[in-house]
Amino acid sequence: MAVVLVDAGGTNIGSVRYALQRLGTDAELTADADAIRAASHVILPGVGAAGPGMRRLREAGLVDVMRGLTQPVLGVCLGMQLLCERSEEADTECLGVIPAPVRRFAEAPGLRVPHMGWNGLRVTSTHPLVDGVRDGDCAYFVHSYAVPTGDWSLAESEHGVPFAAIVAHRNFMGMQFHPERSASLGAQLLRNFLSL
Amino acid sequence: MLSRRIVPCLDVRDGQVVKGVRFRDHVVVGEIVELALRYRDEGADELVFYDITASPEGRRVDRDWVERVAREIDIPFCVAGGIRSVDDAREVLHAGADKISINSPALERPELVREIADAFGVQCVVVGVDSLRDDDGEWRVRQYTGDPSRTRALRKRTLDWIEEVQGLGAGEIVLNCMGTDGVRRGYDIEQLKAARAVCSVPLVASGGAGTPAHFVDVFIEADVDAALAASVFHGGDIAIPALKRELRAQGIEVRS
Numbered sequence: 001m002a003v004v005l006v007d008a009g010g011t012n013i014g015s016v017r018y019a020l021q022r023l024g025t026d027a028e029l030t031a032d033a034d035a036i037r038a039a040s041h042v043i044l045p046g047v048g049a050a051g052p053g054m055r056r057l058r059e060a061g062l063v064d065v066m067r068g069l070t071q072p073v074l075g076v077c078l079g080m081q082l083l084c085e086r087s088e089e090a091d092t093e094c095l096g097v098i099p100a101p102v103r104r105f106a107e108a109p110g111l112r113v114p115h116m117g118w119n120g121l122r123v124t125s126t127h128p129l130v131d132g133v134r135d136g137d138c139a140y141f142v143h144s145y146a147v148p149t150g151d152w153s154l155a156e157s158e159h160g161v162p163f164a165a166i167v168a169h170r171n172f173m174g175m176q177f178h179p180e181r182s183a184s185l186g187a188q189l190l191r192n193f194l195s196l
Numbered sequence: 197m198l199s200r201r202i203v204p205c206l207d208v209r210d211g212q213v214v215k216g217v218r219f220r221d222h223v224v225v226g227e228i229v230e231l232a233l234r235y236r237d238e239g240a241d242e243l244v245f246y247d248i249t250a251s252p253e254g255r256r257v258d259r260d261w262v263e264r265v266a267r268e269i270d271i272p273f274c275v276a277g278g279i280r281s282v283d284d285a286r287e288v289l290h291a292g293a294d295k296i297s298i299n300s301p302a303l304e305r306p307e308l309v310r311e312i313a314d315a316f317g318v319q320c321v322v323v324g325v326d327s328l329r330d331d332d333g334e335w336r337v338r339q340y341t342g343d344p345s346r347t348r349a350l351r352k353r354t355l356d357w358i359e360e361v362q363g364l365g366a367g368e369i370v371l372n373c374m375g376t377d378g379v380r381r382g383y384d385i386e387q388l389k390a391a392r393a394v395c396s397v398p399l400v401a402s403g404g405a406g407t408p409a410h411f412v413d414v415f416i417e418a419d420v421d422a423a424l425a426a427s428v429f430h431g432g433d434i435a436i437p438a439l440k441r442e443l444r445a446q447g448i449e450v451r452s
Contacts, residue, residue: 014290018268022268048315142294144319
């Protein structure tokens with residue numbers, strides 16, 4: 001197994017890498033197209049904004065590389081949003097490998113944005129990625145934009161409205177929260193991904 | 197539904213957790229990773245590490261321990277103290293911290309909040325606010341509170357500052373109410389309620405926790421997103437599992 005972390009400048013790369021190390025997997029951090037294509041599992045982490053995130057992928061020549069991958073690919077937080085079609089964040093065209101939009105949480109009284117903290121999951125589809133996840137298990141979220149629920153949802157959460165917390169479309173998967181900071185649930189989900 | 201967060205705050209000096217009385221006579225209470233893991237195991241939702249000597253001496257946060265914590269811990273953590281520039285923030289975030297918290301340097305130069313938010317996103321920018329009620333009844337901001345000999349009272353009203361930093365890109369506010377801090381008679385509900393009314397990003401209460409009932413009160417009455425405390429956790433006066441049971445019994449959503 002050769003797991004790579006796509007190094008497009010996101011700041012949580014170290015944290016994701018450490019989380020994999022705790023599971024006994026040493027992931028290479030790389031922006032090299034060949035290494036990414038050759039990997040058994042590809043993880044796209046990301047913190048920050050969609051525009052700069054896509055710009056970094058373009059500058060690294062990785063947009064078509066990412067789109068063409070056939071092995072299991074996991075986007076984490078912003079990384080998941082970058083796998084989608086388009087983000088309302090500065091109206092950014094994303095990789096488009098998951099046929100979902102990314103929208104800003106609507107303003108509502110008492111609803112704080114960013115959505116920050118531990119929130120419960122509700123599993124809505126059967127998929128090996130969500131094996132062992134029980135309804136009500138909490139994951140750690142930090143985000144202002146979200147993917148609506150849809151055919152792509154494996155698990156949902158709620159912040160004013162329901163939104164997709166875990167998604168999958170073909171070999172492309174995403175987690176809106178930070179598995180590397182979601183205690184034992186996060187470890188379980190990363191383990192599930194690595195065993196795909 | 198989003199859970200309310202319980203956040204122990206650990207003071208760090210030279211890579212070790214210390215406690216002191218009134219900022220003096222610091223005693224080492226433990227190894228940082230060991231204590232972090234202990235709180236993780238007890239159910240802390242997040243940790244704040246505050247480098248108590250960093251800001252007043254103009255010293256930057258020593259990065260080694262940040263990386264050691266990031267390697268071991270699987271809950272989010274924030275580093276406060278000594279972050280004065282985008283480069284300082286980058287160093288700490290790249291070492292694996294999830295958020296950085298800035299206080300006095302943001303008062304020196306408010307644009308710093310915007311610069312860090314632009315570089316790394318609002319989600320990792322916490323602004324710490326030290327606040328005290330003045331004789332005229334207004335809450336105003338204090339600067340350099342880490343060192344009593346340098347602490348300054350500013351003209352800036354606390355609520356104005358909270359609004360200002362949100363406009364600059366603060367993703368979370370920690371309001372440390374100095375009037376209730378250290379006396380364990382409860383959080384400053386009145387001030388936190390006033391802050392809540394002008395705060396649309398997550399708000400963290402700090403200063404005054406003494407009993408589980410104080411946590412219940414601050415979540416219900418001031419509607420804060422998180423409650424931070426130090427001594428009641430470090431001294432063992434409040435155990436986090438028991439605290440969470442009490443909160444749950446009062447109908448407050450917490451992570452199990």
